[in-house]
Amino acid sequence: MAKNRTLLVTGASGRLGRRVVELLADSRADRLVATTRNPDRLADLAKRGVIVRRADFDDPKSLQAAFAGADRLLLVSTDAIDAPGRRIEQHRAAIDAARAVGAGHVIYTSFAEPDPRFMVAADHWATERALAASGLGWTALRHNLYTEYLAQVLPEAIASGRLVAAAGEGGAAFVTREDCARAAAAALSSTDTGDRVLEIAGPAIVTVRDVARLASELAGRPVSYVPVEPAALKAGLVAAGLRGHVADVLVSMHVAMAQGKFRAATSAVADLTGRVPMSVAAFLSSKSDLLPAAAAAR
Numbered sequence: 511m512a513k514n515r516t517l518l519v520t521g522a523s524g525r526l527g528r529r530v531v532e533l534l535a536d537s538r539a540d541r542l543v544a545t546t547r548n549p550d551r552l553a554d555l556a557k558r559g560v561i562v563r564r565a566d567f568d569d570p571k572s573l574q575a576a577f578a579g580a581d582r583l584l585l586v587s588t589d590a591i592d593a594p595g596r597r598i599e600q601h602r603a604a605i606d607a608a609r610a611v612g613a614g615h616v617i618y619t620s621f622a623e624p625d626p627r628f629m630v631a632a633d634h635w636a637t638e639r640a641l642a643a644s645g646l647g648w649t650a651l652r653h654n655l656y657t658e659y660l661a662q663v664l665p666e667a668i669a670s671g672r673l674v675a676a677a678g679e680g681g682a683a684f685v686t687r688e689d690c691a692r693a694a695a696a697a698l699s700s701t702d703t704g705d706r707v708l709e710i711a712g713p714a715i716v717t718v719r720d721v722a723r724l725a726s727e728l729a730g731r732p733v734s735y736v737p738v739e740p741a742a743l744k745a746g747l748v749a750a751g752l753r754g755h756v757a758d759v760l761v762s763m764h765v766a767m768a769q770g771k772f773r774a775a776t777s778a779v780a781d782l783t784g785r786v787p788m789s790v791a792a793f794l795s796s797k798s799d800l801l802p803a804a805a806a807a808r
């Protein structure tokens with residue numbers, strides 16, 4: 511069967527990008543190109559027929575060859591949050607290359623509430639503006655906070671019985687990376703060409719206090735929510751070994767939760783994928799191996 515379109519995924523050795531490629535790898539209708547800085551890591555996908563090319567947004571000259579032939583392109587936002595503004599340059603280079611090769615539509619993994627004043631969200635705000643000015647068709651998939659973040663912080667919270675956060679009484683419409691990947695795969699393989707912003711969110715708003723309660727239930731031992739001021743949270747993160755800027759980024763997420771910035775629970779995941787997104791409770795239950803282990807470690 512002749513393949514009609516070429517779909518391209520950037521950042522394809524990252525957790526999200528790789529999963530999108532896996533979900534689309536067996537498509538008979540579309541040719542699939544996966545670009546990455548690490549082609550060796552995608553050897554298994556190349557064996558399944560995926561065209562793997564090297565692309566590094568820090569090397570703009572390489573990008574036109576990497577993106578050649580792409581009709582629709584999923585631009586996975588990079589993780590370069592170490593230096594403010596660096597990601598914007600990376601994403602602009604990718605958008606310029608997409609335009610230069612004649613791609614029709616770019617789907618971008620953005621972030622809930624992009625805002626020029628708000629740490630990492632400023633990069634997403636600037637990237638969305640660059641897309642809107644590019645003349646390309648574009649879709650912004652504004653990911654809410656990944657539920658997986660909770661699996662990072664809860665073992666320590668369960669072990670100590672204290673979930674320390676600077677989120678006030680706020681929370682988020684946490685969404686799993688798997689649901690984000692499924693939504694991105696659906697958006698990339700669709701025929702939709704309109705300029706759209708979609709809030710990719712979980713099924714409900716879950717506060718940090720709710721998370722502590724869920725952790726208590728799952729672990730079978732009390733876990734109290736301990737709200738602290740942002741400066742105290744930063745001091746704790748730095749004492750635990752985080753670099754200052756990375757700690758600032760994490761603290762800014764907590765402050766944004768306190769300000770109610772991630773409270774857009776929407777039907778976008780179900781609309782795109784036909785599946786209801788996973789709840790925080792279901793996600794944490796699926797981590798039952800992790801939570802009792804943390805409790806036992808106390």
Ligand SMILES: NC(=O)c1ccc[n+]([C@@H]2O[C@H](COP(=O)([O-])OP(=O)(O)OC[C@H]3O[C@@H](n4cnc5c(N)ncnc54)[C@H](OP(=O)(O)O)[C@@H]3O)[C@@H](O)[C@H]2O)c1
Pocket residue numbers: 520521522523524525526527545546547548565566567568586587588589590600619621653654655656659687
């Ligand atoms: N909403 C949230 O809560 C949340 C949480 C974490 C991350 N994110 C964002 O979502 C993105 C995907 O998440 P993830 O968990 O899959 O991240 P990850 O596993 O840490 O992967 C990092 C991603 O950045 C790409 N990248 C880094 N430097 C690059 C460069 N110079 N040129 C091209 N690509 C580059 C990597 O591509 P290759 O390695 O394949 O080149 C990879 O796709 C992250 O990069 C970040 O922007 C959102």
